[in-house]
Amino acid sequence: MRSLSFKELWRYRELLYFFAWREVKVRYRQAAFGVAWAVIQPLLAMIIFTLLFGRLARVPSDGIPYPIFCYSALVPWTYFSVVLAQGSNSLINNEALLTKVYFPRVLLPAGTVLAGVVDLVIGSLLLVALMLYYRVQPSWALLLCPVVVLGFMLVTLGLSMLLAAANVKYRDVKHAVPFLLQIWMFATPIIYPVSMIPERFRSILALNPCWGMVSAFRACVFPQLPFDFQLIGPSLGVGVLLFLGGAYYFYRAEKSFADLI
């Protein structure tokens, strides 16, 4: 009866904005620290990781001070993990909307993906502060950060669509996602550098879309780190596949959302 209609999505673009706006508005309502939480979360993670892995376990960091090395990856990773956790629940948390009114369903996970950008930008401001503190001399590559972020958003949206749609039918997803994210974090070069991984494993790990994204983001921030396209390429490819697969599954499942939820 209905197919993916870009015309319709365009017509509903304001609702996408309103869903994102709602999430941003609501997230830190009635919280004494308010928006500061967007900084506190990755900052605390950075401090803990620095103490545990940087100081105690002496994990190398490609000659970059460990705190900023870790934080530069935590900024995109926090975006990914927070948004995916929320995005995968974005349909089941809006049951009243799904059963009472029509709008393109994809706007719910997409709104979450968009709303997360606000936190990402705030988190990035601290990154800039850290760069000044640690005297990191950025190159022109820094301007590529938004491109990497866009790639991250694409992957996040694809996975959010997949998990949110599956969550409607199988609530197992709700329980699996936090666990999945925990494992995923350690499978991504956040607390350790790519250089620590033996060459032969790298091609396998590159299939993790976050692997390439995080490496690319770091390469944008630190001029001494290379853009390793042998890593970024496969990651990006998997990311695009995830996006297409997620979108396909979402639009196929969409029709039964109101009945199954």
Place this chain on the structure above:
Amino acid sequence: MQRNEVSVMDPVITVERLSKQYKIGLADHSTTLREALSSVIGLSFLRRSAAEDTIWALRDVSFSVERAETVGIIGRNGAGKSTLLKILSQITYPTSGTTKVDGRVATLLEVGTGFHPELTGRENIYLNGSILGMRKKEVDRKLDAIIEFSGVERFLDTPIKRYSTGMRLRLGFAVAAHLDPDILIVDEVLAVGDAAFQKKCLNAMESLRAGSRTVLFVSHNLAAVENLCKRCIWIDAGQVRMDGESRSVIQAYLGNMTGGPAATTELQNLEQRRGNGKMVYRSVQFLSAEGHPQEVIRSGDPVVMRFHYSATEPIAHPSFGFRMYTDMGSLVTDTSTWHHGISIPILEQGDGYVDLEISCLNLMPAKYSLSLWLTDMTGALVYDNLEHGVILEVEAGNIYQSGRELDSRFGLVFFPQKWNLSGARTQGAQVLNDLPGVGESLIR
């Protein structure tokens, strides 16, 4: 079944052989991964419920609605009305059949869809408006009117979690009333709120109709349906039972509710009931003052209504009650033992009856339907609830002892009353003694 109108000029809604099947019999609505996996692998013993029953919520429904038509949709609970509206508004999808809807649709299945408790009234106006399909510019333009309509100006910048239910409703309806769709689909929103609010809603709907928009309107308020809609579709068990002029459809619908008048109405076999069943109504009898079954009940007669019940266990603090409606669905009265302050600490297990004694049935001749209910004192726990389970047919009676035939044209009820002409300069005027119990003049 078919509408016998020849000129199909401009259908904006066309529904053809629409069917919708639902799966039932699952413990909860969601399936689990385990079930899916086990069915893939073929391990049937892992499956919890092999029996997958299905029901047809809609079966072969066809009709069309023309531009600027206002169509009421009536039917019992579970007849498929809401499913139909949900398919038309693309919330859910049909199992088979097609729908064609031509124009911008706004769906109002509840008031205030998508309100977020943490957001302020003003923020929620924008959010709700956007969800219902309004553009931001449109909301900007109509904001003042919406705020005024809602009557919550003072709390506009307060999170709506601090609002009362009534305030939320008013705010929600204020937004909805300012929608400007080609087609409006409304379900039961009028069932909530107080009388004043309902009136406001009806007025807003009236103005929509005046604005030559197409409206599909589902409601149990049959008086409102008749008032608003020229045409009415009666859905029964997922099928179109009747489609035509509202008044005749509504009357046929109500006539179908029960078999017809009789001194005793058996209720035990009625399927359409709600409640936990620990205590049920078995039958209702209409008796004369002497306790004989009364086949014909006339205006002004003394009547005893005997409610036979059956309790499967001792019941603490039950309340017996009923609502009486006119054949157009207007509420005449809602009364109960609770209203009378009657306390029943324990009603023992077993059968019995309660009598409602009416010394003078002051109803005008007409057909009335009764919805019976049995609840606890709070009304939260429902033992039994029968919508329109009993029909009371009141015949013309000599109510003012004048021999004049008085029928439903003269109103719904009459009161114990007496005309006093002692202050009028009359010649030879005669006043007959009127009603039982009103013999003496009140004013001396």
